[in-house]
Amino acid sequence: MTLFKPFGALLVLSGAVLPVVGEAADDAAALRAELQALNSDYTARLATLEARITQLESGASSAATLSVANAAVPSATSGPGPGSPAARSSAAAFNPAISLIFAGNYANVSEDPESWQIAGFIPSGSEVGPGERSFNLGESELAIGASVDPYFSANLIAAITGEDEIEVEEAYFRTLALPRGFTAKGGRFFSSFGYLNEVHAHAWDFVDQPLAYQAFFGNQLAQDGVQLKWLAPTDLYIELGAETGNGQAFPGTRLGRNGMNGATAFAHFGGDVGDSTSWRAGASWLDQRAEERTYEDVDDLGAPVLNAFTGKSRTWVIDATLKWAPSGNVARQQLKVQGEYMRREETGDLTFDVEGLALSDAYRSEQSGWYLQSVYQFRPRWRVGLRYDALDSGSPEIGLVGSGALPPEAFPALVPADPDRVTLMLDWNPSEFSRLRAQYAWDDARDAQDRDRQFMLQYLFGIGAHGAHKF
Amino acid sequence: MLPFIRSVLALLVLTATVPAHAALKVLATTSDWGVLASELGGDRVNVYVATSALQDVHRVEAKPSLVARARTADLVIATGAELEIGWLPVLVQESGNPRIQPGRPGYFEAAAQLNLLEVPSRLDRSLGDIHSQGNPHVQLDPHNIAAVAKALTARLATLDAGNAPYYVQRGSDFESRWQQAIGRWESRAAPLRGIPVVVIHRDQAYLCHWLGMQEVAAIEPKPGVPPSAGYLGQLVTKLSTAPPRMILRNSYNDAKAVNWLSERIHAPVVLLPFSVGGTAEAKDLFGLFDDTLNRLLTVEP
Numbered sequence: 001m002t003l004f005k006p007f008g009a010l011l012v013l014s015g016a017v018l019p020v021v022g023e024a025a026d027d028a029a030a031l032r033a034e035l036q037a038l039n040s041d042y043t044a045r046l047a048t049l050e051a052r053i054t055q056l057e058s059g060a061s062s063a064a065t066l067s068v069a070n071a072a073v074p075s076a077t078s079g080p081g082p083g084s085p086a087a088r089s090s091a092a093a094f095n096p097a098i099s100l101i102f103a104g105n106y107a108n109v110s111e112d113p114e115s116w117q118i119a120g121f122i123p124s125g126s127e128v129g130p131g132e133r134s135f136n137l138g139e140s141e142l143a144i145g146a147s148v149d150p151y152f153s154a155n156l157i158a159a160i161t162g163e164d165e166i167e168v169e170e171a172y173f174r175t176l177a178l179p180r181g182f183t184a185k186g187g188r189f190f191s192s193f194g195y196l197n198e199v200h201a202h203a204w205d206f207v208d209q210p211l212a213y214q215a216f217f218g219n220q221l222a223q224d225g226v227q228l229k230w231l232a233p234t235d236l237y238i239e240l241g242a243e244t245g246n247g248q249a250f251p252g253t254r255l256g257r258n259g260m261n262g263a264t265a266f267a268h269f270g271g272d273v274g275d276s277t278s279w280r281a282g283a284s285w286l287d288q289r290a291e292e293r294t295y296e297d298v299d300d301l302g303a304p305v306l307n308a309f310t311g312k313s314r315t316w317v318i319d320a321t322l323k324w325a326p327s328g329n330v331a332r333q334q335l336k337v338q339g340e341y342m343r344r345e346e347t348g349d350l351t352f353d354v355e356g357l358a359l360s361d362a363y364r365s366e367q368s369g370w371y372l373q374s375v376y377q378f379r380p381r382w383r384v385g386l387r388y389d390a391l392d393s394g395s396p397e398i399g400l401v402g403s404g405a406l407p408p409e410a411f412p413a414l415v416p417a418d419p420d421r422v423t424l425m426l427d428w429n430p431s432e433f434s435r436l437r438a439q440y441a442w443d444d445a446r447d448a449q450d451r452d453r454q455f456m457l458q459y460l461f462g463i464g465a466h467g468a469h470k471f
Numbered sequence: 472m473l474p475f476i477r478s479v480l481a482l483l484v485l486t487a488t489v490p491a492h493a494a495l496k497v498l499a500t501t502s503d504w505g506v507l508a509s510e511l512g513g514d515r516v517n518v519y520v521a522t523s524a525l526q527d528v529h530r531v532e533a534k535p536s537l538v539a540r541a542r543t544a545d546l547v548i549a550t551g552a553e554l555e556i557g558w559l560p561v562l563v564q565e566s567g568n569p570r571i572q573p574g575r576p577g578y579f580e581a582a583a584q585l586n587l588l589e590v591p592s593r594l595d596r597s598l599g600d601i602h603s604q605g606n607p608h609v610q611l612d613p614h615n616i617a618a619v620a621k622a623l624t625a626r627l628a629t630l631d632a633g634n635a636p637y638y639v640q641r642g643s644d645f646e647s648r649w650q651q652a653i654g655r656w657e658s659r660a661a662p663l664r665g666i667p668v669v670v671i672h673r674d675q676a677y678l679c680h681w682l683g684m685q686e687v688a689a690i691e692p693k694p695g696v697p698p699s700a701g702y703l704g705q706l707v708t709k710l711s712t713a714p715p716r717m718i719l720r721n722s723y724n725d726a727k728a729v730n731w732l733s734e735r736i737h738a739p740v741v742l743l744p745f746s747v748g749g750t751a752e753a754k755d756l757f758g759l760f761d762d763t764l765n766r767l768l769t770v771e772p
Binding site for chain 1: 522523525526527529530531532533534535536538539540542543553556557558559560561564565566567568569572573574596600695696697723725
């Protein structure tokens with residue numbers, strides 16, 4: 001049948017061209033005659049082709065044991081069917097899978113979002129917190145991916161922000177043909193430590209990340225680097241992996257030298273308990289260096305200063321996730337419980353007012369945070385969620401304060417605190433491609449006296465290629 | 472130190488050679504393809520089935536246990552036509568297993584062997600959860616099973632050339648038993664030809680097509696879109712004047728809307744296994760069709 005298409009297209013084309021050419025009245029008659037000749041020629045050729053196809057079809061149906069009406073056309077040679085994309089023959093057939101996520105929210109918060117901070121923690125400098133008041137366009141997430149060749153695949157996930165910027169969230173290649181369970185990845189990518197770090201914003205179960213991720217990694221850690229993973233050939237899921245890179249993301253910084261900054265190692269385990277329950281658990285270790293990692297604060301007189309940390313930053317993360325659905329049928333009902341605990345030690349030097357006094361002395365902190373959340377799909381398309389977040393800043397040892405060079409009030413951001421937050425969520429998912437969400441949070445990130453009551457409405461829509469998500 | 476290194480090397484060599492002698496590891500996405508692989512592969516294959524008949528195969532989690540099975544699989548048997556698009560690509564990608572990457576002999580899609588029904592002429596998600604390659608619920612036409620069996624036999628013989636005669640022999644044995652059964656089923660099912668039925672999702676299309684039953688309405692207004700109260704009301708009005716002979720329901724479907732409609736239009740609900748394991752009687756592929764027909768014929772003897 002595809003043979004007919006070029007002829008049909010030619011006929012349509014000549015039909016479209018005709019009015020333009022027809023303006024030259026002299027040529028019109030000649031053209032018409034020519035077209036008629038062409039037309040009758042093609043009619044004759046079409047008739048011949050049709051006759052040949054009928055002949056072939058009758059031959060095939062008499063030879064086949066199954067009737068044509070029975071849809072099944074056995075082809076042991078596994079040639080693509082007429083409906084399959086492989087049958088198309090154009091450059092577009094090799095287009096990668098493209099999908100686009102639309103996100104936005106309406107925020108009603110009781111405290112000024114400008115004053116939002118996580119008490120007791122050095123700010124990451126990333127855009128964390130409840131965001132701005134009223135209506136906000138979120139990140140439009142563009143994902144493009146395909147196999148490169150039999151050996152590699154490549155993916156780009158770019159975020160077009162509401163502030164008219166384009167951010168490359170991830171752009172990486174991945175191997176397809178390494179033997180023995182190894183997979184290598186290179187480029188920019190979300191690190192595979194923990195559970196939530198790899199999950200893109202549109203797949204979060206709440207509008208925002210847990211406080212622990214906001215405080216420890218400025219939402220999510222992505223750096224330019226390489227990753228090697230190995231999956232054990234066992235029925236129990238055992239995945240071991242390591243990463244290294246330029247360290248550009250908080251809590252690391254780029255170093256003024258060649259080579260890599262730090263290393264990440266992670267191990268994930270998982271399996272099933274019966275037909276209804278699945279679990280995954282893991283432990284991760286991040287070892288990074290920071291050089292002149294600056295953050296904004298105010299001094300004891302209330303004037304803005306820029307301070308900086310230089311030293312080692314080491315973080316432990318433990319994660320566990322459990323999902324339950326009756327008979328594994330997630331279309332109807334599902335319960336998901338997940339939690340992560342992280343602990344960080346930073347040792348090095350803290351410089352006060354790098355652009356002015358530039359006083360420097362030793363610094364050491366040991367901080368921790370965790371969250372526990374549960375999302376329950378109580379009926380198809382409806383989910384309700386509850387999350388508790390808590391952080392413990394510990395009491396950092398600040399050399400400049402210990403020596404008496406500066407008063408403790410010179411470092412308001414480092415005053416010991418234990419922020420926490422409770423979040424309630426309800427979402428409605430009309431289809432696999434849309435989600436509307438309402439969320440209410442009692443946020444004590446600043447401190448318990450300044451409780452921020454945050455109400456948010458959010459939409460998430462996906463168009464284009466059907467996504468596939470990890471567990 | 473040297474003896475230690477030597478034993479490690481020996482172990483590596485050993486693990487490298489073991490798979491050649493072991494049974495072919497098959498990861499099937501549904502129980503239907505799993506039992507088909509066992510029918511054709513006998514004791515030369517070791518089959519793991521990723522889902523059960525009580526699950527909606529389009530909505531499955533890419534569970535760690537499944538990634539682990541994908542890691543060691545020599546052959547993945549999927550339905551294809553985007554049925555498993557939400558989870559199988561993750562398994563294949565995370566498996567670190569080059570043998571089962573799409574395009575390699577270790578990746579087999581049943582739908583690629585068939586001409587699918589209901590290939591949409593317009594691709595637009597406002598029409599519901601449609602699949603660009605056509606309706607993927609292919610297993611309920613036994614002629615489709617025969618076609619897939621043929622292709623799968625060839626694939627097993629390619630992957631495990633040493634046992635090729637074994638697979639070919641089992642394949643032709645299955646083929647003859649299957650064709651016999653088809654003859655039996657088709658003569659039993661003669662009274663079902665032309666009867667009007669109501670379905671839930673478009674997943675009985677191949678069964679209806681095979682038996683010549685007429686799908687007069689679907690409870691989902693569009694594929695994957697649950698019915699609104701208004702739509703159900705319209706259905707009642709439409710079907711009261713010309714009631715269907717029965718409403719078909721799969722074992723993984725929710726019973727609520729179906730029972731509601733059944734009461735109002737006075738048409739019985741027939742619970743069908745849909746896949747092997749969907750009912751106690753549907754133990755294998757022969758049982759799947761025997762039981763499907765038994766259940767249909769209790770209403771329409």
